[in-house]
Amino acid sequence: MKISVIGCGYLGAVHAVAMVELGHHVVGIDVDAAKIAQLTEGRPPFFEPGLPEILSSALATGRLRFSTDIAEVAGSRVHFVAVGTPQRDGSNAADMTYVDSAIDALLPHLAPGDIVVGKSTVPVGSATRLAGVLEASGTGAVLAWNPEFLREGFAVLDTMSPDRLVYGVASGDDTAVVALNEVYATAIAAGTPVVVTDYATAELVKVAANAFLATKISFINAMAEIAEVTGADVTQLADAIGYDSRIGRRFLNAGVGFGGGCLPKDIRAFTARAEELGRGESVAFLKEVDQINLRRRQRVVDLTVDALGSVVNEKKVAVLGLAFKPHSDDVRDSPALDVAVKLRGLGANVIATDPQAIENSRARHPQISYSADIAETLRDADAVVLVTEWPEFAGIDPVWAAGLVRNRTIIDGRNKLDAAAWRAAGWTYLGLGRP
Structure with a gap:
């Protein structure tokens, strides 16, 4: 099948390349000429494990090309819209500017029978509105909504082998279902379940999933706050309740909280949309979910300040981690970077390291010192703060590290370290929600 992908950011680039791997012919479109040049040369503009390899493989087939010219979508049967929906300036609501612009740009190049497929995370009700735009255009193209469920660090796997496929289509629209089944034939043949539903449900599936994950x-983390004033151990608490099959252990890891370009802005946008619909009370709890998450960042800062005897100025603090999660270079709304910035603002001499996110962090916050070398980062530190659970950090030998620092104090913002091993090596170990 001939496919176009509008928007070659994180979502779009991965999707375009994966579609070629699944056997299709793909053109990726983006207004950013520099990004298109990088992709054409086989260099992803962001870090994602496995993407460089399949990008090179896809380009070698001759079935993948990238362009800034929207006219090159002509001849494609399915057009995926994979542009961003950032948080609107001065509001929690999602900014639909890029989605609307992508649809408008597509209209002159659509033909009868074409399928326009939304991948972007949008406020519920957007698909119905956009379907009306397509219908009014007289192009004969129809709209489907196919939300993405990518995890950064696992995006290639999640695109090639999704755990579910959701199609939001107009009532009785079999043509979109048939086309999408052809797009995802490999995954469907491997047993991936398909949910065919209406536009609103498809839109809600993504934001509801993110809201549930953020709430968990x-x-x-709320239990960690209680544990800290009672002497309980939140990791053992999580283990105990995680054995309950109704709850499960995954994502019950107390720490500095979630971040990234999706979860925080998506729950805020969901809340804003619910309020627009007159049902703000239904998701009012998400505001507290957001506040708990932000409090955990401040808690790490407070623990560090206390560990330094409340004298922060000119103290060297080694920060391990900058990306919002391991196996990513994404620092959007990163708890790790936020902690580093807050400590620097208090006067600490912050030096931070990360396997992939240093340059993205430096571009946003040049006032922080950075090093790619863990030993250099640790040397003469008055306190060490672990805030991104990269394997390189979780696997640090506490005896080796003890020989580098000035003061053996570590704040484990992810509860990933062996507290007993670090204490045995002479460290003051401070976790979140742990005695």
Whole structure:
């Protein structure tokens, strides 16, 4: 099948390349000429494990090309819209500017029978509105909504082998279902379940999933707050309740909280949309979910300040981690970077390291010192703060690290370290929600 992908950011680039791997012919379109040049040369503009390899493989087939010219979508049967929906300036609501612009740009190049497929995370009701735009255009193209469920660090796997496929289509629109089944034939043949539903449900599936995940993370972080004043151990608490099959252990990891370009802005946008619909009370709890999450960042800062005897100025603090999660270079709304910035603002001499996110962090916050070398980062530190659970950090030998620092104090913002091993090596170990 001939496919176009509008928007070659994180979502679009991965989707375009994966579609070629699944056997299709793909053109990726973006207004950013520099990004298109990088992709054409086989260099992803962001870090994602496995993407460089399949990008090179896809380009070698001759079935993948990238362009800034929207006219090159002509001849494609399915057009995926994969542009961003950032948080609107001065509001929690999602900014639909890029989605609307992509649809408008597509209209002159659509033909009868074409399928326009939304991948972007949008406020519920957007698909119905956009379907009306397509219908009014007289192009004969129809709209489907196919939300993405990518996890950064696993995006290639999640695109090639999704755990579910959701199609939001107009009532009785079999043509979109048939086309999408052809797009995802490999995954469907491998047993991936398909949910065919209406536009509103398809839109809600993505934001509801993100809201549930954020709530689960903030719940265990709320329990960590209680554990800290009672002497309980939140990791053992999570283990115990995680054995309940109705709850499960995954994502019950207390720590500095969630971040990234999706979860925080998506729950805020969901809340804003619910308020627009007159049902703000239905998701009012998400505001507290957001607040709990932000409090955990401040808690790490407070623990660090206390560990330094409340004298922060000119103290060297080694920050391990900058990306919002391991196996990513994404620092959007990153708890790790936020902690580093807050400590620097208090006067600490912050030096931070990360396997992939240093340059993205430096571009946003040049006032922080950075090093790609863990030993250099640790040397003469008055306190060490672990805030992104990269394997390189979780696997640090506490005896080796003890020989580098000035003061053996570590704040484990992810509860990933062996507290007993670090204490045995002479460290003052401070976790979140742990005695």
